[in-house]
Amino acid sequence: MQFANINGITLHYQLIGAPEGKPVIVFSNSLGTDFRIWRDVIVRLAGDFAIVTYDKRGHGLSDIGSSPYRMDDHVADLAGLLDLLNVKDAIICGLSVGGLIAQGLYASRPDLVRALILCDTGHKIGTDDLWNSRISAIEENGIAAISDAILERWFTQKYRDEETEAFAGYRNMLCRTPVAGYTGTACAIRDTDFTEGAKRIAVPSIGIVGDQDGATPPALVEEMAKLIPGARYQVVPNAGHLPCIEQPVVLTDVIRAFIDTLSEDNATAH
Numbered sequence: 001m002q003f004a005n006i007n008g009i010t011l012h013y014q015l016i017g018a019p020e021g022k023p024v025i026v027f028s029n030s031l032g033t034d035f036r037i038w039r040d041v042i043v044r045l046a047g048d049f050a051i052v053t054y055d056k057r058g059h060g061l062s063d064i065g066s067s068p069y070r071m072d073d074h075v076a077d078l079a080g081l082l083d084l085l086n087v088k089d090a091i092i093c094g095l096s097v098g099g100l101i102a103q104g105l106y107a108s109r110p111d112l113v114r115a116l117i118l119c120d121t122g123h124k125i126g127t128d129d130l131w132n133s134r135i136s137a138i139e140e141n142g143i144a145a146i147s148d149a150i151l152e153r154w155f156t157q158k159y160r161d162e163e164t165e166a167f168a169g170y171r172n173m174l175c176r177t178p179v180a181g182y183t184g185t186a187c188a189i190r191d192t193d194f195t196e197g198a199k200r201i202a203v204p205s206i207g208i209v210g211d212q213d214g215a216t217p218p219a220l221v222e223e224m225a226k227l228i229p230g231a232r233y234q235v236v237p238n239a240g241h242l243p244c245i246e247q248p249v250v251l252t253d254v255i256r257a258f259i260d261t262l263s264e265d266n267a268t269a270h
């Protein structure tokens with residue numbers, strides 16, 4: 001296992017392959033998940049890319065630190081980790097709040113970002129009321145008490161019915177997220193609006209979404225993609241909020257096809 005102290009926080013991360021010589025893909029996670037959710041995508045990309053995954057503060061094996069957080073805290077953690085690993089010009093793949101972190105990273109440290117893969121995310125996710133009532137519910141009764149509703153947004157009905165062991169395991173991952181980590185990050189999401197920032201993104205970008213995403217539905221991801229100049233948009237069939245779990249083969253193909261367009265862009269530019 002790999003750990004680093006970034007901004008006074010012990011962050012759990014994983015570097016696969018050498019960041020020199022190969023394109024680097026960095027995966028940033030959604031709320032209530034840790035980096036194991038990328039496993040079935042990473043096994044299909046390793047070898048062709050160097051890969052960085054990490055647990056944001058308050059999640060997985062990383063420290064909780066001082067909660068609530070600001071989006072800037074999460075962004076500074078990712079920037080610090082990439083500086084430590086000497087990674088520049090990376091393809092940042094952010095899922096949900098990870099997509100907000102990716103947009104924030106581009107805004108504050110564009111030198112770190114070659115391209116953006118914005119998966120099941122938005123320029124603004126949810127409303128103050130939605131986040132405040134979710135935070136209160138969790139502070140009163142814990143995450144498990146509202147886990148059914150969360151998991152219905154994460155996974156399609158078919159997955160919930162058929163993948164019973166995996167579904168139970170992902171419920172464990174969600175419910176074992178520290179309350180302060182979950183609610184602290186929920187505050188950061190509540191207080192973030194990248195509507196204007198999205199219009200200023202000037203690296204190749206794609207918005208990707210599961211067709212049955214109940215948290216950041218296709219209409220939101222499409223709206224975000226329309227704000228970003230030149231961004232592509234792709235729907236993944238038969239997936240909820242976490243296509244990396246439900247449709248890893250399709251998602252990997254979409255990621256590879258997008259990355260192929262980056263070298264075509266380079267060839268055109270020369």
Ligand SMILES: O=C(O)CCC(=O)CC(=O)O
Nearest residue numbers: 030031096097150153215
């Ligand atoms: O998943 C995220 O990072 C934020 C969106 C969300 O709250 C998903 C859910 O409904 O649990």
